[in-house]
Amino acid sequence: MNPFGADPLVPSENIGKVSSKGVEATLGYNKRMGKFSYGASGNFTYAKSNIEFxxxxxxxxxxxxxxGNPLNTYLLYRAIGIYRTQEEIDKTPHLNxxxxxxxxxxxxxxxxxxTADDQVRSQYGNIPLITYGAMLNFGYGDFDLSAVFxxxxxxSQYVLPESGTVGNFYSSWADNRWSPTNTNGSYPRVDTRASSSINGGLYNNTFWLDNASFLRLKNIELGYTLPASKLSLLHMQSARLYVNAFNLFxxxxxxxxxxxxxxGSGQFYPQQKIINVGVNVSF
Amino acid sequence: MKIRTLIYSACLLATSTLYMSCNRDFPEVKPTDKFEQNILLSDSLVFEAYVVNRYIGARLQDKEGDGTDPGFGRGFEYSMWSSITDESIYNNDDNTWLIQKGQLAPENVGMAGTIWPRSYRSIREVNFALNGLAQLTISEPHRQWLKGELQFIRAFRYHDLIRNYGGVVLMGDRVLELSDNLQNDSLFTRATLKESIDYTVAQLDQAAALLPATNGSNWALGRATKGAALALKARLLLYGASPLYNTNTWAAAADAAQAVIGLNQYSIFQGGYDKMFPATEGNPEIIFARLYTRNANHTHLEIANGPNGYGGWGGNLPLQNLVDDYAMAATGKPITDPTSGYSAANPYVGRDPRFYYTILYNGASYRGSTVETFTPGGKDSKDGTDNWNTSKTGYYLKKFMNDAYPLQNPWGNAGFQPWIYMRYAEVLLNYAEAANEAYGPDVVPAGATLSARAALNLVRARTGVNMPAIAAGTSQSQLRDAVRYERRVELAFEEFRFYDVRRWMIADVTENKPANGITINKVGNTFTYTTKVALDGRSFLKKHYWLPIPRAEILASSNKLKQNEDY
Known part of the structure; x- marks a missing residue:
């Protein structure tokens, strides 16, 4: 039995075997018609890992x-609802x-x-099978617009926030928790500590496993470049006004x-939503 | 041109030679922080150091091995073994609540999950030394001592396994290597409870015959002696005679305890109950203990368990369940008896003196001030400083605390109390229990010097405890209750209660009671006391009489290792 936080008895060996298979595609298109130009490109990756050994x-x-499963899948109990009454508990297999x-x-x-035999491996892990992106740009005269998705x-991502008497609840749990006065709550009752609750850390379960698919506008920018005729008037070499945003939605x-x-405990710093308004000037 | 080619070839040769030699030596790097096996078995000093280190086991979990690696059992960790019994709860969980709440399961073993793997790892290490002992160059008498010592350590591991899991896998002297067949059925076949105890007792008999009687210059304090082997044997046979085990007679258990008493080597420490626990050298009560020292310390107990108003973290919190069990000092009667002299309005007055040495309660004097767990305003209540550390039960642990150690900022200057594995009071209580069951309260069995009642009264008569003697004419069942009381109070927090309530098969009662604490409300100068539930959902199921073997062990055996019933 290996010691906690120290060298294992037997040296680590690189004996795992994982194969990954998938496709990757990129498609792009650009077109200019007089004052109007536009372009689009998209990328798409499907990669499925498989643990062979x-x-x-x-x-x-x-x-x-x-x-035989992808990397980073979860072993979880399947949460199929919330007990509303004692009769419900009595008629189904339940924990002490x-x-x-x-x-x-x-x-x-x-x-x-x-029992532990009721845990089932999740279909997906927290490494996405599909990742994709799209870049769009438009131009009209001195205006330009670009976006990255x-x-x-x-x-899947498993997140059980470390909540309890220490606080630290997501509002959706706090607001929708089961309680004697809210017996239709969509979240389980709160406990002294989520990590040692039978609804949480003691029995990690699919209730806390989320479909982590998303589509995000990573970046969008609208710009206006001042035409040369106006620049000389202002004694500038170039000037551009822009407004851009990161993670807008x-x-x-x-x-x-x-x-x-x-x-898994939700302890990470989220990506920020940033909006910039700016001017680039050179003399 | 020719010369240049030659140089090139030489270079090439040199490079390839270097490369090849490098390649060949690569897997043979000698670690500089470890001894090789052949040095271990050829140098008696290194070998002896290896043997002595077998009193310590591998750290296998978070929240254990604080300061130094764990010994046997749990000892002085942040959360103590008491916090999975009706003695205390641990303020900050640390994998104890799931056991209190009856959710112990093979995949959720919590704090109790290390005994199986740590014991078997230690048994393998001991077997390695036992097998190498014959080839060691060392004086013959010392070789025999080491042999006895190794057998004792291995037997202590088996005793830990047996009292937690029941019948165990007996490994003999085998040392398995990676190249061996690790799916061999014999590795996963559990012996019966009786076979397991018989084997361990036989090992202890051999160890007792080999080990020196006392510690001294050639056998440092802390190493096992003959008395330690005999005392462990007595404990195991007491367990074996108990209802949960039922594998040997009470007479055998009484005999084994008598063998320790008959050494005339140990006695009750008369310098005060509270002074006994910090006293290491010259303490006639200690039979076997783990010693600590600067830089090899355990948890800093005073801050870890102290009240929040003192800057402590309120770790192991005594339960009302335990507090209520301390009898009245003057009458010796339980507080539930109307003639005991107990007053509910002054619950902490006139109790068994060991209450005051064991538990910090509202109004107790401690380290130059008074403990205040009352509300509103008590400095050691939720109204005090650092109130996240305040007690959930209204009590704090006092036993083991050494007032000479700093409570605040103690780092490196506390955590040196010995953890006493076995002391003479336990032997007397083992004897009293076994002799009472075998012969009744007042019979002095052949070859013995004490009756069950006399042995029990020796413990009660300790200077500073002086509880009224159990009177002549006490019936067998009354003395049984008296022994149970005495173990509950005298041995509190010393890792006995968990096993006692199981072997007596009263756990389904005691461990199903709510984990209670006290709310103390202060109005003017009057306190009112209201019992409260300190930890919700305390529960005990029949299957919890034995621990579950960790699921990882069962899976590693291809499910051949038989799990305990109902898990």
């Missing part, structure tokens, strides 16, 4: 193995101490109890955090 214990259940407001876990192997799909199902983050 990883040093797993021989007794790991087939549906829990990493081997389950109470109304707790997540219902699927008895995947149908043995009448919730980026996105990912077929990807994101289309995603993730509600509470940045879908580009990859920390």
């Amino acid at each position: 990883i040093d797993e214990a021989p007794g790991v259940l087939p549906y829990q193995r990493q081997t 101490g389950a109470q109304p407001g707790d997540l219902i876990y699927e008895d995947y192997n149908k043995d009448g109890q919730i 980026a996105g990912q799909a077929k990807v 994101t289309i995603t199902k993730v509600k509470d955090y940045d879908p580009e983050g990859n920390s």
